Amino acid sequence: MAVTLYDLSSASGLKKLDEYLLPRSYITGYQATKDDLTVYAALPTAPSDEYGNVSRWYKHIDALLRISGVSGEGSGVIVEGSLVAEPVATPPAADTKAAVAEDDDDDDVDLFGEETEEEKKAAEERAAAVKASAKKKESGKSSVLLDVKPWDDETDMKKLEESVRSVQMEGLLWGASKLVPVGYGIKKLQIMLTIVDDLVSVDTLIEEHLTVEPINEYVQSCDIVAFNKICKFFR
Numbered sequence: 001m002a003v004t005l006y007d008l009s010s011a012s013g014l015k016k017l018d019e020y021l022l023p024r025s026y027i028t029g030y031q032a033t034k035d036d037l038t039v040y041a042a043l044p045t046a047p048s049d050e051y052g053n054v055s056r057w058y059k060h061i062d063a064l065l066r067i068s069g070v071s072g073e074g075s076g077v078i079v080e081g082s083l084v085a086e087p088v089a090t091p092p093a094a095d096t097k098a099a100v101a102e103d104d105d106d107d108d109v110d111l112f113g114e115e116t117e118e119e120k121k122a123a124e125e126r127a128a129a130v131k132a133s134a135k136k137k138e139s140g141k142s143s144v145l146l147d148v149k150p151w152d153d154e155t156d157m158k159k160l161e162e163s164v165r166s167v168q169m170e171g172l173l174w175g176a177s178k179l180v181p182v183g184y185g186i187k188k189l190q191i192m193l194t195i196v197d198d199l200v201s202v203d204t205l206i207e208e209h210l211t212v213e214p215i216n217e218y219v220q221s222c223d224i225v226a227f228n229k230i231c232k233f234f235r
Contacts, residue, residue, distance in 0.1 A: 002076030003028060003035070008042050014051050021053035025060075033074030034228060036061050041143030041175060041194045042079040042230045065176045069190070079230045140197045145190065145226040148210070148219055153185040160218035161189055167209045171199030190225070202227070 005020070007013035017039070021027075027035040040061045047054040064070055150160055157179055165174050175192035182188050195202065206222045209215070 002078050004078045004080065005039065005042075006080050008039070008079060009044050014047060014054060018051040018053045021057050025057070027077055028075045029072065031072050032061060032064050032070045033072030034070065034226065035074030035077040037065075037070055037145070037192070037226070038077050038143055038228050038230050039079060040065075041192055041228075042141070044173075062176055065192070066178045069178070069180070141230050142195050142197055143226075143228045143230050144193050144195060144202055144224060146193060146202075147180075147223040147225050148189040148191060149182070149221050149223070150186065150188065150218060151220045155218055157187060157189060161191070163215045163218055164189065164191065164210060167205070167215070169200060169205075171196030172205070194230070197229075 003020075005013065005017055008017060026032055027039050029035075036057075040058065043058065046062075047058055049055050061070070148160065148164055150157065161177060173194045175194060177189060177191035179187040180190050202224060210219055210222050
């Protein structure tokens with residue numbers, strides 16, 4: 001059964017995760033799995049020592065990613081988050097006092113009269129504006145593990161990683177990385193990233209940013225190793 005965690009960017013979410021990890025070394029099971037990667041990627045920053053269990057687990061997963069990687073499948077985890085929608089502005093109520101004549105002569109006021117066309121149109125426009133501002137757009141986040149391959153063993157891997165991380169766009173967050181030997185003295189860069197699904201396309205990121213000039217001076221190709229949905233939210 002999948003584990004469900006909530007809003008890991010908030011103090012309450014971190015507290016719940018800290019309590020969950022108190023008797024556990026990993027999110028699920030007895031070894032590091034993709035479930036750990038999912039939660040790791042969902043955390044916006046390294047947790048403080050205030051959340052001792054989360055901090056211990058985070059440092060352990062971070063070290064594994066840098067040394068040996070994580071390959072276990074896990075049993076499933078769902079990370080749900082929410083962004084608070086902006087309050088909907090309500091049109092101010094009409095000032096009823098202004099409708100009363102100063103001389104208290106209300107003989108000409110038709111309290112039971114029908115709305116005029118102008119009043120109906122104004123009311124419809126106000127209702128449409130409130131409805132439009134109340135709509136919330138569902139989005140989601142995904143955790144991606146990317147292999148970035150150099151041209152040869154003479155490629156400067158430090159500059160390769162710097163060039164990859166230089167790509168910045170709304171909804172893209174680069175994470176942990178490590179160099180993995182592939183043979184003949186060549187190493188590839190394995191790097192994690194978190195994306196907001198409706199803002200960033202991984203295919204576009206690769207084809208239009210990571211494998212074009214000037215980055216293709218260092219990068220030969222990129223492959224998606226893992227792609228996991230980590231949460232949904234409304235924005």
